[in-house]
Amino acid sequence: MAIITRARKARKATAISQQAEEASVFGEAINYFDAAAASLDLNPNVTRILKHPSRQVIISIPFQLDNGDLEVFTGYRVQYSFARGPAKGGVRYHPGVSLDEVTALAFWMTWKCAVVDLPFGGAKGGVTCDPTKLSVNELERLTRRYAAEIIEIIGPDKDVPAPDVGTNPQTMAWIMDTVSMHHRAHTPGVVTGKPLCIGGSRGRVEATGRGVTIAIEAALEKMGKSLAGATVVVQGFGNVGSITAKLLAERGAKIVGIGDQFTGLSNKGGIDITAAIAHLSATTNKRRSLEGLAGSEQTTNSDLLELPCDILVPAALEDQLTQDNAANIKAYLIAEGANGPTTPAADRMLTEGGVTIIPDILANAGGVTVSYFEWAQDRMGYYWRESEVNDKLRDVLRENFDAVWETARSHKTSLRTAAYMVAIRRVIDSLTTRGIYA
Numbered sequence: 001m002a003i004i005t006r007a008r009k010a011r012k013a014t015a016i017s018q019q020a021e022e023a024s025v026f027g028e029a030i031n032y033f034d035a036a037a038a039s040l041d042l043n044p045n046v047t048r049i050l051k052h053p054s055r056q057v058i059i060s061i062p063f064q065l066d067n068g069d070l071e072v073f074t075g076y077r078v079q080y081s082f083a084r085g086p087a088k089g090g091v092r093y094h095p096g097v098s099l100d101e102v103t104a105l106a107f108w109m110t111w112k113c114a115v116v117d118l119p120f121g122g123a124k125g126g127v128t129c130d131p132t133k134l135s136v137n138e139l140e141r142l143t144r145r146y147a148a149e150i151i152e153i154i155g156p157d158k159d160v161p162a163p164d165v166g167t168n169p170q171t172m173a174w175i176m177d178t179v180s181m182h183h184r185a186h187t188p189g190v191v192t193g194k195p196l197c198i199g200g201s202r203g204r205v206e207a208t209g210r211g212v213t214i215a216i217e218a219a220l221e222k223m224g225k226s227l228a229g230a231t232v233v234v235q236g237f238g239n240v241g242s243i244t245a246k247l248l249a250e251r252g253a254k255i256v257g258i259g260d261q262f263t264g265l266s267n268k269g270g271i272d273i274t275a276a277i278a279h280l281s282a283t284t285n286k287r288r289s290l291e292g293l294a295g296s297e298q299t300t301n302s303d304l305l306e307l308p309c310d311i312l313v314p315a316a317l318e319d320q321l322t323q324d325n326a327a328n329i330k331a332y333l334i335a336e337g338a339n340g341p342t343t344p345a346a347d348r349m350l351t352e353g354g355v356t357i358i359p360d361i362l363a364n365a366g367g368v369t370v371s372y373f374e375w376a377q378d379r380m381g382y383y384w385r386e387s388e389v390n391d392k393l394r395d396v397l398r399e400n401f402d403a404v405w406e407t408a409r410s411h412k413t414s415l416r417t418a419a420y421m422v423a424i425r426r427v428i429d430s431l432t433t434r435g436i437y438a
Contacts, residue, residue, distance in 0.1 A: 025104040025318050031344040032359075033107075036420030039411060046428055049436070053103055054087075054121075055079040059149040061127060063141040073142065077125040077150045079159055080106035083431040086157055087123030088113055088368060090164025090193075091146075091171065093139075094317075097126035101318070105164075108339050109368070112361040114423035116400045118372045123159050125150070131166045143171050147178040154179070156189035156379065162371050163193040165238070165317070169205070173198055189378035192371035201374035203389035204367075209243025210390065211366015211397055212337045215358045216248070216311060218401045219333060219415075223356065228252030233266075233309040233331070235259050235301065236316030237290055240337045240364065242277055244313055249273045257299075257307045261316070262289040264304035265296035305329065314341035315364075321346040329355065336360035351414050359416035361423065362404055369396050 030051060037047055057077045065071050076099055079087040089109040102124045110122025127146060131139060153159055163172055172191040176198065179190045188199030196202065220227055232253045234245045237260040245255050254270040265271060272295065279293045305312065305320065306328040314320045315337030323345035335358045336342065342357065350357060370393055377383045408418035
């Protein structure tokens with residue numbers, strides 16, 4: 001039986017990434033934190049604590065391929081903060097997953113939970129793999145072994161994983177079942193984003209895209225502009241991008257560009273989003289793509305970002321808007337559906353150029369908000385109607401969007417800095433109230 005290992009390569013790639021600060025996603029995240037912290041005049045001792053994760057776990061995940069060979073992938077779970085409650089964050093399956101990336105994502109989750117005032121800290125997990133090259137059975141074996149390796153550090157009162165890039169409700173079902181089998185107890189609250197039949201929440205699948213839509217509507221309202229007739233480009237057409245595009249189109253916006261990891265599509269007259277979603281669903285192989293969608297011109301994903309539009313929604317991966325393309329962005333409003341799509345250099349260029357950016361920790365907080373609702377429903381064994389979930393989501397996001405907007409206005413700063421200011425203050429209040437156990 002052959003044993004193939006990629007753990008050494010993954011660790012080497014992580015070390016190289018960490019040595020190059022300019023290539024560090026976590027380094028970019030810290031830059032945003034520093035900008036907000038400077039406006040808060042924080043105690044340096046507290047700042048020092050907030051800039052270090054509570055726990056970083058690296059694991060090897062051996063599992064059997066369908067051909068009988070053994071594969072070994074590298075997995076991660078980073079728990080950044082527990083100041084406000086159990087850690088909370090997704091699990092990502094992607095070839096680019098590294099300790100640096102997962103740490104940055106856990107860092108962002110800390111502030112994302114705080115900026116919408118949820119009783120959670122921040123966490124993130126992932127496995128360095130390409131899920132499109134694995135069968136369903138291989139994904140199940142990989143997931144169950146990953147869950148077994150981190151079982152001591154996750155749970156409803158410890159750390160609550162959720163779906164992310166490359167994972168879905170079925171992945172969460174496997175994790176929940178693995179934990180339940182080990183504990184010999186039904187533990188639906190160990191994960192969120194589950195199927196409805198095992199304790200998932202209505203509205204969870206659409207929550208992140210719905211949250212992006214709510215944030216865009218709130219920003220346009222503050223800016224005295226209308227969504228009806230506005231032109232929109234959405235980069236990334238997974239769960240977040242496709243639902244955002246669908247909801248915006250239903251509210252009268254014209255979607256003039258969409259794209260996935262394989263291609264970009266544009267149409268000045270507007271793209272039929274219902275047809276685009278149906279096109280993806282009709283794809284029978286693992287390469288689910290927008291390629292071949294009728295009625296649109298093909299473009300590259302990089303050119304997609306530079307299309308003329310009013311609103312740009314980067315909903316793919318990190319570092320999509322950089323100093324190399326920031327000057328070519330035409331939108332006046334950017335809503336970050338993805339985590340970390342804008343580098344600090346690009347953020348400065350865009351902000352100085354008059355572009356309003358709804359930062360990721362606020363724009364895409366709809367998913368974790370409904371995850372909180374799911375966690376709460378699981379713990380009390382009582383489940384809400386979808387209309388209740390959506391109403392509560394809107395209330396939470398609008399209330400906290402208003403708080404961020406007012407902070408930005410009163411401090412004469414960007415929405416990003418204001419969002420971090422609100423979030424950091426909330427985490428510090430919890431941290432100092434609890435005290436430092438040392």
